[in-house]
Amino acid sequence: MKRWLSKAEISLGNHSDRLNAINIFPVADGDTGTNLYLTMRAASAAAAELETQDIGELLSVAGRSAMEQARGNSGTLLSVFLTAMAEPLAGDTRLSAPLLARALERAQLRSWSVLSDPVPGTMLSVLEEAARAASRVEAAQSGDDSNAGLAETLRAVMTAALAAVIRTEEQLKTLTDARVVDAGGVGFLLVLDALRAAALGEELQGELLDGLHGYDVQDPHIHSTQPQLEGVEVMCTIILSPLDAATMRLQLDELGESVIMSAVSPVGDGYRWRVHVHTPDAGAALELLRTVGEPTNVTITELSADGHQTSEIPQVPVPGATAGGGLAREA
Template sequence: MTYTTINGRDFSNMIKSASNALEKQKEYVNSLNVFPVPDGDTGTNMSLTFKAAAKEIEGLENKSIGEISKKLAKGALMGARGNSGVILSQILRGIAKGLENKEEATVDEVKESFVQGSNFAYKAVMRPTEGTILTIIRAAGEAATCSEAEDMIELYEEVCEESKKMLDKTPEMLPQLKQAKVVDAGGMGLLIILRGMLEALKFGEDIALNKDGEVISSGEEFEVPGAEIDPADIKFGYCTEFIIMNEVKDIPNFKDFLESLGDSLVLVGLEDITKVHVHTNDPGAVLSKAVTFGPLSKIKIENMREQHESLLGIDGNSNEQAAVEEIKEEPKPFGFVTVARGNGIASIFRDLGVDEVIEGGQTMNPSTEDIVNSINKVNAEVVYVLPNNKNIIMAAELAVDLVEDKKVIVIGTKTIPQGITAITMFNHDGTAEENVETMKEVIENVTSGEVTYAVKDTEDNGRSIKEGDILGIKEGKISNIGNEVYKVCKDLIASMVNEDSELITIFYGEDCEEAKVDELVGELEELYPEMDVQCFSGEQPLYYFITSVE
């Protein structure tokens, strides 16, 4: 079969095929991560991001390719996880720009969409690094530009071929790839997506189906993370969600109305539909107002106090509902959202005044939507976000532009100790700008380390690493290698301490023995009598110790 154009149905099948291909091969992509620690999550992040994008276009096969690509980009933006997911979302955003307002796309228009995908991806990264997914989308764009193909299959074959050639060159661009004898993980993920799209062109709709003839699910539900709380402490008892099958023209006034009746508001307009999520004591009033904008769909009302779901029987045109009037509290000046994994670490952040702790970190990067949802739950004029992981910073920065009713400031914390130091030094009497300057300054004085284990055989700076070896990691680089957890931790801290150091902080994980941790702390206090040694149960998985020296 030949294609001189592709329509919305063709494009939808290409997306389904690509999503399935990436889901099946995500563990392989994870295995390409250079660092031999249990955080090889590039494949997982890209797959979850692409699933969120694909879910957004379910049931839209008969729409135009321009409309489908736009919704695809929106879904990717909201579901973006980790740096690789954020960059992928921007690639899809550029492709959507190239296909904007198209009923169907010609070969030349698809070529232009590849170029736009490359342009948007590079613009999203402050300091682009070659040898990464950026290089592969650039190669795809250049291949499309130079191609003389008049058939869509031929075009995608050339794009995949040139992308593969460039991917094979990535070890020559980044020494760490060459040393580990792997190609770039993000680039491989993108190539899998392109090949999945090509397969759909070659084999048609069947390629998007599994062996039972059912479409493999292209999305997952993103739950808003939250700690368990006493039902008596819940101010607004009903989690109310629905879709208005129409565009709400007056979003600001509708948002004000919803905020007067509840909190945890998420209001997203997607042209011909509007998604609403709100916690309220009067779902009837919310639905009665919403139905004036258009028909309602997928109504879900959960009684959060009783911990079960039930649908509320209501005549959408009736306003005869019992109302419980709540006076909305005045927003406080400052609020905080942070990312952490481990009940102990999460509790420490809450004790320090953090409003929302998103469960995540290594191997489990929260999406932009997760971060937006948590920001929206904080009733404050200014909300500071502490990502505490370099792979979450870009997703957090995307969230800034998606929150309209409060100022959001991302402090680029890359580790848990940096996040804790930043919140500890926050001055509630200072201005937002003063606190930004202070927090950015103090995290520079924190030297962070982790102790974990190698998940594969590899080499690092000429040192042989075997699967199962214990690794001491200082500021993101492997510092020491051993086979005994507590000795590796002691040696790691020794490499972190200098003559100006005053404080050692240790968070021990769920796999540590408390008695041995106490012995380690005693040894450190003897070795460094002029320094304070603090030790906390972080309960974090995978990492035996997270430590810092200040």
């Protein structure tokens, strides 16, 4: 599992530029690749420091660390995926086909639920199809915990996830008009391929993304040609009761868009929540949050691509990788 997160971090880092280039939904701010990479980097670092044989505990710790440092919609959903996937794996020391199917099912249900307005044609759709594919494999249904059963399930997951990524172009008008697939969906496909490679002792698939619309190295930065939205992305952590959290979600929906609220960990009678919202007025959002608690770990980022500060991401040079667009192998 540590090898999975490390491989995913490297893969997302090496693909960050192209993922940013095709990031046009929900906001064309060109940061999906950066957000996924930095979020996965936090998860991988937390996992690397943990000594445990419990794969559920490992993913739970990694997911919580990712949640606290999550960037953007895509990073927040990635951290939700990791923490939710950890739940059915608690107490287990080995991944199997039945466990993988249950973990993906839990993750897709949780990921759809944290969004106020979930939309098909995004990484949510890719996760949903991956979970369905895993549950249909005979090994998952029969309780087969062999390595062969896990391999069969992971390959079915990859086939379904790739098909779902290709379909995103048809599911969202914004993507259809631009003739491009969803950036978050592609990023999540890379995460799944890293899981397949790590679990089966195989290489990452260098040809995996060949032919995806907008993903050729010579393609322009599509996000820069899209209409730019004004406003900011506000992210913070806050301790709320379940009732206050439900009320706050409704109020944030009225104040902005792309609202995500996910429970990080229990605290007393409530939970620590990670909050994400796009809004014209950061001050109004923070003032609203302060009526029920004290926001911490606050980040405010311009939604405009020109105003978004992107951290430099190291590209890992690995023999056999295609310059700019090929999938690097772990050094």
